[in-house]
Amino acid sequence: MIRRKATAPRITKNLIGLTTLLLMSMGGKAFAQPSECMSLTATGNPEYPPFLWQSESGHHLEGAVSHLLQRLSEKIHVPISMKYVGPWSRSQQEVRSGRVDLMAGAFYTSERADYMEYFSPAMLFTKSVVWQANDHKFPYHQREDLVGRWGVTVINNSFGQTFDEYARDNLNLLKVASLDQAFNMLIAGRADYVLYERGPGAAYADHLGLAEKVVAMEPAISSEGLFLAISKQSPCNTEAFKTILATALSELVEDGAPQQAMLNGMMDWANTKR
CATH class of the missing domain: 3.40.190.10 (Periplasmic binding protein-like II)
Incomplete structure (x- = not known):
């Protein structure tokens, strides 16, 4: 899958990116577990294979995005639970309310930017x-x-x-x-x-x-790019923690983790009994 940069200038101010100053200020502690956020919940579109789909148990989401968030979880040393909360419309309501911390894979729209903050770069396209x-x-x-x-x-x-x-x-x-x-x-x-x-x-x-x-x-x-986003109502929505997430996500994208996650998601979907 070809990666490209999100170039629309009007969304730049709503994307949580990285700067050299922030990276330098981390002093090698970028992925230390923050005391204010011991765990995260995430959800997304359950009708979105090979990106995401409802697990056989019915309680979780599986797929390429789930694989990528598992890598992100390991990198920041904070557990991320991929929850099935209902159809796509319900997933957005749960993130809007802050009952779920992260939206795992969403296009950018100004309406959604009213209730969640997007991380750059995009995870997938x-x-x-x-x-x-x-x-x-x-x-x-x-x-x-x-x-x-x-x-x-x-x-x-x-x-x-x-x-x-x-x-x-x-x-x-x-x-x-x-x-x-x-x-x-x-x-x-x-x-x-x-x-x-x-x-x-x-x-x-x-x-x-x-x-x-x-x-x-x-x-x-x-x-369009599929972005990771955090609810503005999430207790984990702090500047320190968002910087940790943004740094880790950027490094995963640079390392090619999304492409491997896509391959894993496609294999998982092909092997799923339905």
């Missing part, structure tokens, strides 16, 4: 696409081809700030509770298209037995 039913496709070459048609996506899903604003102003989008429901509406002819990420969409289509019935169209509507 993914493309969002237009999904159509194989037996009733329509010509699609650009986002304007969606105007006047009926689409469906998952509640509180985002495709990045730019496309979200375009969709709000120009598209007819119905929002449903799950990707399962969205794909079944598409197959039944109750929607013209589904908006969702390519990799997770393909994984779920295969899981639902719909791989031959739906198709991801080109070009992608967006390509």
Whole structure:
């Protein structure tokens, strides 16, 4: 997977980055366990393989992002528990309230930045696409081809700030509770298209037995970074601890840990009995 820098200038001030001064001030103690934060909880989108999905036990999240956060946990010497708290919309509510500390994998939007702070760089990247039913496709070459048609996506899903604003102003989008429901509406002819990420969409289509019935169209509507973020209401949201997290995450990205995490997540999903 190709990594790239998040370049949108308007989000820079909302990303928790690193400076030489901060790194020097750590004096080799960057990953000492902070007394104010002995453990962390994290959640994310449970319909997002190979990035994340609900464990067989039903209580935790597994996948590439979970593997990466395990590496992060080991690096900062603070346990991070990947919790399943419900659908994607509920995950966002739990982080907003501070009942869960970390959002493990989210696109940047100004609305989300109101209740959580993003860490830079992005952990991983993914493309969002237009999904159509194989037996009733329509010509699609650009986002304007969606105007006047009926689409469906998952509640509180985002495709990045730019496309979200375009969709709000120009598209007819119905929002449903799950990707399962969205794909079944598409197959039944109750929607013209589904908006969702390519990799997770393909994984779920295969899981639902719909791989031959739906198709991801080109070009992608967006390509966005998946960021780690911390709730503004979390008791662990202190400047000292955020610097520790930012430092450790940056080093993991530089070491190629996200690519290895993706390989592990893909193997785990392929071996999962469903």
